[in-house]
Amino acid sequence: MTPHPLDILSIEETTIARDIVADLHPDAVLSFREIYLEEPPKGQFIEFLTAEHAGQDAVRPHRTALVQYDVIESDMIPHSHESVIDLDEKKRTSHAVVDENQHAGLTIAEFDVLVEVCKSSKMFKDVCAEFTLPDGFEIIVEPWPYGGMSADEENRRYFQGLCFARDTRSGNPDSNFYAYPLPFIPVLDFHKREIVRIDRLATGGKGDALDAKTHAKNIIDHCVSSEYVPELLENGTRKNLKPLNVLQPEGPSFTVDGQLVEWQNWRFRVGFNPREGATIHDVHFAGRSVMYRLSMSEMTVPYADPRGPFPRKQAFDFGDGSVGNAANNLSLGCDCLGVIKYFDGVNTGPDGSAKVAPNVICLHEQDNGIGWKHTNWRTGRAVVTRSRELVVQFIITLANYEYVFAYKFDQAGGITVETRATGIVSVVNIDPGKTSAYGNVVSPGALAQNHQHIFCVRIDPAIDGYKNTVLAEESHRAPMNKETNPRGNFYEVRQKVLDQSQHLDAAPMHNRVVKIINKSKTNPISGKPVGYKFTPAATQLLLADPDSVQSKRALFAHHHVWVTKHQDGELFAAGRYTLQSQNEIGGVADAVKRNDHIEDEDVVVWNVFGLTHNPRVEDWPVMPVEIHQLHIKPADFFTENPAIDVPSSKNEASVLTNGATNGHANGASCCK
Amino acid sequence: MTPHPLDILSIEETTIARDIVADLHPDAVLSFREIYLEEPPKGQFIEFLTAEHAGQDAVRPHRTALVQYDVIESDMIPHSHESVIDLDEKKRTSHAVVDENQHAGLTIAEFDVLVEVCKSSKMFKDVCAEFTLPDGFEIIVEPWPYGGMSADEENRRYFQGLCFARDTRSGNPDSNFYAYPLPFIPVLDFHKREIVRIDRLATGGKGDALDAKTHAKNIIDHCVSSEYVPELLENGTRKNLKPLNVLQPEGPSFTVDGQLVEWQNWRFRVGFNPREGATIHDVHFAGRSVMYRLSMSEMTVPYADPRGPFPRKQAFDFGDGSVGNAANNLSLGCDCLGVIKYFDGVNTGPDGSAKVAPNVICLHEQDNGIGWKHTNWRTGRAVVTRSRELVVQFIITLANYEYVFAYKFDQAGGITVETRATGIVSVVNIDPGKTSAYGNVVSPGALAQNHQHIFCVRIDPAIDGYKNTVLAEESHRAPMNKETNPRGNFYEVRQKVLDQSQHLDAAPMHNRVVKIINKSKTNPISGKPVGYKFTPAATQLLLADPDSVQSKRALFAHHHVWVTKHQDGELFAAGRYTLQSQNEIGGVADAVKRNDHIEDEDVVVWNVFGLTHNPRVEDWPVMPVEIHQLHIKPADFFTENPAIDVPSSKNEASVLTNGATNGHANGASCCK
Secondary structure, eight states, X not given: OOOOTTSOOOHHHHHHHHHHHHXXXXXXXXXXXXXXXXXXXXXXXXXXXXXXXXXXXXXXXXXXXXXXXXXXXXXXXXXXXXXXXXXXXXXXXXXXXXXXXSOOOOXXXXXXXXXXXXXXXXXXXXXXXXXXXXXXXXXXXXXXXXXSOOXXXXXXXXXXXXXXXXXXXXXXXXXXXXXSBOSEEEEEETTTTEEEEEEEOOOOOTTXXXXXXXXXXXXXXXXXXXXXXXXXXXXXXXXOOOXXXXXXXXXXXXXXXXXXEEETTEEEXXXXXXXXXXXXXXXXXXXXXXXXXXXXXEEEEEBOOOSTTGGGOEEETTTTTOGGGGBOOOOTTTSOOSEEEEEEEEEEOTTOOEEEEEEEEEEEEEEEEEEEEXXXXXXXXXXXXXXXEEEEEEEEEETTEEEEEEEEEETTSOEEXXXXXXXXXXXXXXXXXXOOTTEEEEETTEEEEOEEEEEEEEEEEOTTSSXXXXXXXXXXXXXXXXXXXXXXXXXXXXXXXXXXXXXXXXXXXXXXXXXXXXXXXXXXXXXXXXXXXXXXXXXXXXXXXXXXXXXXXXXXXXXXXXXXXXXXXXXXXXXXXXXXXXXXXXXXXXXXXXXXXXXXXXXXXXXXXXXXXXXXXXXXXXXXXXXXXXXXXXXXXXXXXXXXXXXXXXXXXOEXXXXXXXXXXXXXXXXX | OOOOTTSXXXXXXXXHHHHHHHHHOTTXXXXXXXXXXXXXXXXXXXXXXXXXXXXXXXXXXXXXXXXXXXEEOTTSOOEEEEEEEETTTTEEEEEEEOOTTSOOOOOHHHHHHHHHHHHHOHHHHHXXXXXOOOTTEEEEEEEEEOOSOOTTSOOOOEEEEEEEEEEOTTOOTTSOGGXXXXXXXXXXXXXXXXXXXXXXXXXXXXXXXXXXXOOOSSTTTTOOOOXXXXXXXXXXXXXXXXXXXXXXXXXOSOEEETTEEEETTXXXXXXXXXXXXXXXXXXXXXXXXXXXXXXXXXXXXXXXXXXXXXXXXXXXXXTTTOGGGGBOOOOTTTSSOSEEEEXXXXXXXXXXXXXXXXXXEEEEEEEEEEEEEEEETTTTEEEEEEEEEEEEEEEEEETTEEEXXXXXXXXXXXXXXXXXXXXXXXXXXXXXXXXXXTEEEEETTXXXXXXXXXXXXXXEEOTTSSOBEEEEEEEEEOOOBTTTBTTSOOEEEEEEEOOBXXXXXXXXXXXOEEEEEEEEXXXXXXXXXXXXXXXXXXXXXXXXXXXXXXXXXXXXXXXXXXXXXXXXXXXOTTOSOOTTOSSOOSSHHHHHHTOOBOTTBOEEEEEEEEEEEOOOGGGOSSEEEEEEXXXXXXXXXXXXXXXXXXXXXXOTTOEETTSOSOOSTTOOOSOO
């Protein structure tokens, strides 16, 4: 069967791509990073899509693979390469070597090297020996990207290891080692396979100097067990939570054909790649185009502790680590309820071998409460519908932390992009009895450092076509005056066309809304152009000093909205290579600098939002989800509420607490 | 059985109160507005509650009833009275007459008078006769509160009627008349029982003068049918939505005893009164006090059309109309799913008769997705719990509009106050082909006017006791400097104690968080005072000119947060009497002016948020819910995540799309 141009690469296709690349480097050892679908260039592809939707034949774009790999030649620092392989023609169509000042995204295999090298490093063992751990504790090295370098460092490929001690006495390998932080960080020069330095950490509190090393030899004696796996909880799990089951006796309301999903007037394709996780493509509602592509583009997590090496704690979870590789294998009855469809991904091993990554995306329906309701108080007749949502969800684990990402489609034409932050907050050792301006003590001896999470969602709209225009719409107070506002109640709705690529910020006090319209399509009811809109949330932007490395490598996090003209491959808000970056290169800030004309053009809108996370004790040992939602809604796209024909059926499975299905005998039929 | 002091008045108690009041006014005719529980004074009552929680005896406060009624004496304008009746002593303990410049809240019976008087008013009939309605259309009068008066009006008790035409040809009484707006508003002088004026409405668009009456005789010929009841939909309801059932085979996890609810460490009482709807009292978590009282205090909906009488369109849905009387009779399987407990209210008729208002509150559990998750990537062991919520919900219908209010309790110690706006947007007639700066044409001939919804939630905290302190906490960028911030990544968390009653606004760019702490209780882990927090949402505040009546009668809507010292009876953000008010009297702005010392005192925190609603075509004919959530969360109140012992049980009812209960054979046990 011919794959759809948006289908992820099969095992076979991945293997072909790998083999072609291997043949092109006959004299070198190759270490593969990622092999995945290189999506068709948009210009060509929208012709295909347009024809496909019209039921017409069209030239099918070739299947192409992006292959990322290192070429290892004796005595040289390996270079990272990227080749694009045309799988139909079985040949390379482009090839680039990553600039030596940049670093290709890391792989799990590289993390393993850090752990291995630590084990055999005398320097590391010597430092460990300075500390006395209680009997039964072993040292755990938690690999992290190195973050931004100091100005005076040689730009080599580094990794750092956060160190903890694990209580092995229970025999349970999932005993929570994060409760026992150790005050040193080994630094690996990856290409040398050598621990080149061990950074010592301050453990002081308020009043202690930044570089004061106040810690004792018995460094974790004041720490305490902080378990979360149920079998290690002192009192076990609670017994009074009764099951809540979601049953769909007639099956789900969606259909899935390969990666094509259809549900309640929506039709879209689900993609998956190691850089972005789940992606959403070619979104239509009732046959009308809404979006070309929707994705999580980037995320940065800068830490605010100014001491020692901590300014280097700044992950770019998409660019540094390839979230797709960190995607959880989702489990039935745990990560979603009801009737579930899972999608698999394909991951690449260091030898270029392809392996199915099972259940990396789950698709399911859920109830989101009342969708719309009206009661005619004259007749007592209520009509109430529930809001059903279709959820495309994936979850990633990055060391201590997890994120749950969901694209939710609703019956009223809306799309919600939801992020949930959970997992274990990053902690460092703090001396007994001290508190700190850099975070909160969440467990004895464990200081959870203040940090931010700043996300970027990339919206490539296609509002009734591929030429769109972006407006900023605001509502402004209008002064009272006899002619136009005699009693002072009027407020003015102002619109401004964004005619050039630019950034803008949330302006909630003016109710700033970003509207994406199609100037050539008029809503027949309102007489206004058809559109979709979202309200950029006024979440705090990046706090680091603008001259800091943390700030310069995350320019995307300086503004809530970026509007750019589409370019193929321009998918990543902080640029293609974030690992160990000193500056944001090729990200949204650079894209905006092109000063492209964007009115009635192929525009891309990027929404940045975040969470300043000054941890609470309640975030320990695993934090309750912190949820953010971006709501993208139709604005005069339709000619009425598209959910108006949702049936107001009474749910026959609902019962009263006493088990009866009828309450008061009044029997008002709120729904026929 | 002795009722609990917070139990709503029984039918019997209501009747006793009515009879006592009737006896006190032997020579007058009484028209009753409301009779409901007068809650015990806090000072005395917290002694009772403290003893109750300690399992000790305490003096039980007397049961008292608030009776609101008009005294009708011949030839005089009736006065509105309020009496408090001690039901134990069977005597009146206080009595007040509403100031003649203020107006007691309206009753449905008064609305009926407007409709009746219109029917017999020659003035009204003459105006109707100016217009030619199509065959089969009849005129509907939709009663509204009068809103704020012009400066030159005599302050009498007025009501206004928005007029529409209903197509009777289907024989269906629920045919949507809002699609056919008529351009006049009759004004009733309630005490005269007379239509004293009929305001004529402009129907023009952009470029037309404010007072231009451009409308034609055949005023609704350009309007079209806009049905929402399923049997009137042209194509019926969709057939492809399959059932989604919530089943709780072992019953709910909550227990209810009268109005006392216990669930997952929470313990609180549910109240209900005509002014505020459902209220939440005496909230404890694991035996520790969190809140004394939580309620929806007020809401105002000012419209922004400057023409003619439209500046008067400004509802105070709580104060004007008594939302409790507008509370929907909730229906099983429609307004909530799963196992439901309903609570009834008691309403009062004009003769003071008490009647059960059935099912005005529903209580149920729901699943809110993943609660917390962590995967140990070394072992592959995932622990994932779901977030179960307990929801206390009520829904009100106010003419065209509905609101869904929910208090949601979660397992992590959080409380979410949720508002959903739905129902039918308020429309006025607009000439064919015109558009307007005052709103959006959502259906031919129907202009949905721009407006705001501004809500106020009243939080009466009791964080580990009744003396609390409120802090504003912000996160600020810190300049790079060698000593304290050498690499520029540090940001400073600042706290400011609010020592005097005051208002403050949201400051999202500084991540302003409002914390309510107990200075005398220290979290043993963090060393900080125990507390709860919320982030005031930076939603747009009231836009009307500060000198306008719309603005002056809604001072509460000028700021996001108000912090006051508790006073008995001070429950209403816009004051006790909002109907037809010209100024906010006795609301939060007045309370703040007392300049009370509030540090380590009995404080009350009011959170204001809203929605600037410039309608979309998609909001017609019934709008999809617009949701706002206020999250009140513990901040160092607990010594760990209080949901850490939630079992990570696999939900056995979940299945794959093909009906299987197991997917890939890898069988990763994400939850034991």
